[in-house]
Amino acid sequence: MSRWVPALGVIAVWIVVYSFTKGENTLALPGREHTELHQTLTDFNNRLLASRDTNPVMQVTNSISAVLRDVFDWLQRMLARPNLPRPVPEIGWLGVVAIATWIGYAIASWRIALLILVSFLSFGVFGYWQESIDLLIVTGMAVGITIIIGMPLAVLSATSTTANRVITVVLDFMQTMPTFVYLVPVVLFFGIGVGGAVVATLIYAVPPLVRIASFGIREVPATTIEATDSAGQTYGQRLFKVQIPMARKTIIVGLNQTTLAALSMATIASYINGPGLGKPVLNALVANDFGGSFVPGVLIVVMAVMLDRTTTAASERSEKVARGGGGNLRVRRIVLAVSGVVALVAVYLSRLELSLAEFPEYTIGATVSDAADSAMSSFVDLVGGFAGGFKDAISYGFLNPMQSLLAESPWWVSGLGILALAFVFGGLRAFVTTTICLAGVWYLDLWHDAMLTLTMVLVGTVLVMVLALVLGVWMARDRRIDLGIRPLLDAGQTIPPFVYLIPVLALFGPSRFTAIVAGVVYAAPAAIKLVADGVKGVSPTTIEAGRSTGQTTWQEITKVQLPMAKGSLVLATNQGLLYVLSMVVIGGLVGAGALGYDVVLGISRSEEWGKGAAAGLTIVLLGVMLDRITRAAADVRRDDGPGPRRAFNVRLPIGPPK
Structure with a gap:
């Protein structure tokens, strides 16, 4: 039935x-009651806020937040914001674009390098260079820490049934919680600003990597594991020479999902004064200003597509290289060397010329x-x-x-x-x-x-x-x-x-x-x-x-x-x-x-x-x-x-x- x-x-x-009972005992609270x-x-x-300087837990979280803020400030001075006494970034916009484009070709292909080039130029042309770089820095910091924390958890989950059960329960809870809710406890322990934004982004970005990477490691054929055991390999040798290499493609897929999750949360974290493109979007949303939110919103989409396609292409290329493919390696090495020299020259020029260090003020953002x-x-x-x-x-x-x-x-x-x-x-x-x-x-x-x-x-x-x-x-x-x-x-x-x-x-x-x-x-x-x-x-x-x-x-x-x-x-x-x-x-x-x-x-x-x-x-x-x-x-x-x-x-x- x-x-x-x-x-x-x-x-x-x-x-x-x-x-018969409408409106009775609904437990409604009027207004802000x-x-x-x-x-x-x-x-x-x-009480916790009042004990920031004496409470051991708050002291630890304050220290973590301060370290994250210092790392962000250093990266920001290097890539985006002028730094006194030097009134321009350590690496100007031309150098940043050149390095990013070279990395795209190195890990993927010339198509991805072109996509990265166009994406980075669009950040500056539309008038949101600093906000875009800030969002990339927060996302990159969160993803980097996620890899450090998530990969050991993925290995533990893949190799231990008991650990897998415990980790799965925690990940279920983390992934069932809507993104905006993460901000409430994060603000309490890590405060607003860069520290809170990176931590909130990190928490949200961990589950996809742990789940997908552990799945890939578990899917390595049992016959392969048995063969390595019979050869007398240790646990570490089996893990690093067999399981992780054979799960490489799946792990990079997990990295792709983690990167997109981090970008998503880093954008939402603008509500707790997280730096990046989320800020102008939030300000425009509050003012119901569609035009003001449109350009930074589109640039967030451009960034998401760039990161998605780059990690996906890197996964595909790593698989080809593992199978002995990847095209003419000699030509590729020559192109990498030449383009690397060009990138270094661009970095040098961006440190000499003000126009190549700070993106020109005239942009088409307001017009658009x-x-x-x-x-x-x-x-x-x-x-x-x-x-x-x-x-x-x-x-x-x-x-x-x-x-x-x-x-x-x-x-x-x-x-x-x-x-x-x-x-x-x-x-x-x-x-x-x-x-x-x-x-x-x-x-x-x-x-x-x-x-x-x-x-x-x-x-x-x-x-x-x-x-x-x-x-x-x-x-x-x-x-x-x-x-x-x-x-x-x-x-x-x-x-x-x-x-x-x-x-x-x-x-x-x-x-x-x-x-x-x-x-x-x-x-x-x-x-x-x-x-x-x-x-x-x-x-x-x-x-x-x-x-x-x-x-x-x-x-x-x-x-x-x-x-x-x-x-x-x-x-x-x-x-x-x-x-x-x-x-x-x-x-x-x-x-x-x-x-x-x-x-x-x-x-x-x-x-x-x-x-x-x-x-x-x-x-x-x-x-x-x-x-x-x-x-x-x-x-x-x-x-x-x-x-x-x-x-x-x-x-x-x-x-x-x-």
Whole structure:
């Protein structure tokens, strides 16, 4: 029997009870009111801040933050910012561009070198040279530390079953937590500015490398390991001469994902005064200035594409070299030597000529911003009526009724309804997890705001799955459509989430709907690809059997392909939920309210830190609850549904996945 039948029964009973109890005991907190628990957390924060000079933990975190700030300042003086008594950087813009281009050719190809050259020049031409270099420095520092920390953890996870279980639990928690929530504890221990930005970026960037690298090491064939053991190799020899070299390609893929995750978080860290391109984007978002946010937003995308393509190409080249390929090595060495000399000459010239040290002040950034602002205004005038109608249709027809049911029911009614649905879809395991998470939400005194956030997440996920089903099935059934759409999806997954708010805010204005639409755009690429791959994986013999009975196209899709791929659909729903939750929280910056606003308030106002911390923990509990329900549902469907048995324990990072 379909699980939707008892689920609809639960919802019907819920609606009946709601109609008699609406507005009673919803646990709503008016305005900025906070509870005794929130004040206790705020007092804890104040005590820690007051003991910065005496508390051993705070002394350690202060020292780490100071070291990170000193390293950043040194790199900034070298590459971007004038330094007295020398009024220009140690290496001017020409030298930086030349070195970066040479590195691109050395680790990849001339195409990547050209991409890097164009990307770096665009940073200066559009007037954001220093901000771009600052963002690259923060990202590079975080990635470098991530490799130092993450690779030993990956090796430990790959070679020890017990360690793997412990590390997996920690990584699950880290990846379920939305990005914006990382800022709350980081600000407490590492403060605002460079130190906090690098640490927040580092924490978010570690999980992808550990997961992917450990997977690659574990996948080294057992026969190869046995052969090395029989030859008498030690543990270290086996690791460094066999396992890591054979997992090289997978490890570099992990580095690719870590780099994109670091860039994404470094951009968001601008809210705690992290340096880089995120600052002008944030300032423009607060002022609802589309033109002001457009150019730095585009440059963030350019940087993301540059880093993505560079690490991917480096992975492909390392694989070719390992197999004895890589082209004419003699010619390549000559080109590297000559271009290296050119790069050194460029560095020397950048130290002599002021115009080659500091990027020329005349840029086209302001012109492009004005043109973008004008174009967006025209676009809003053109489609504003349709956009407003769509917003009202979703809000009044779907969002408001669901919000009323979840947030205006007595807290115990909403809790029982959610528990019943968790049991229907995920069984006992999901029921237990949901019970613990809801108890935590109730304890943290933000039940009403949690229900508001949950409403936005569910509405956004429904919209994501509508897009995923339509486009995913279309891609699976038509190879030409797949070839046309998939590059767009890849590009969409490369863009940091912060950037999605820019055009959506300009179109819909500051509101909860803006956060929902931005979440849909951010989550749709991953969900669409999962659905497309799942439908495409249905056995051709099964499809042919259905066609032989005279099934129509609609029957084939609804009776064969979607039921056979329902495990992939549940996994797509899982990822859609978590991605939308991540984006809805960031939407607190643009009027989404609820828990996202509480987190923003806690970061920006020290007297509200306790409420912000409680909101962050509440978001984590919601994320864990939704993740476990959908993953349990996938396992249940795998066990009792038709179609091939598959494992659905894949965890994609909340960030810029690929």
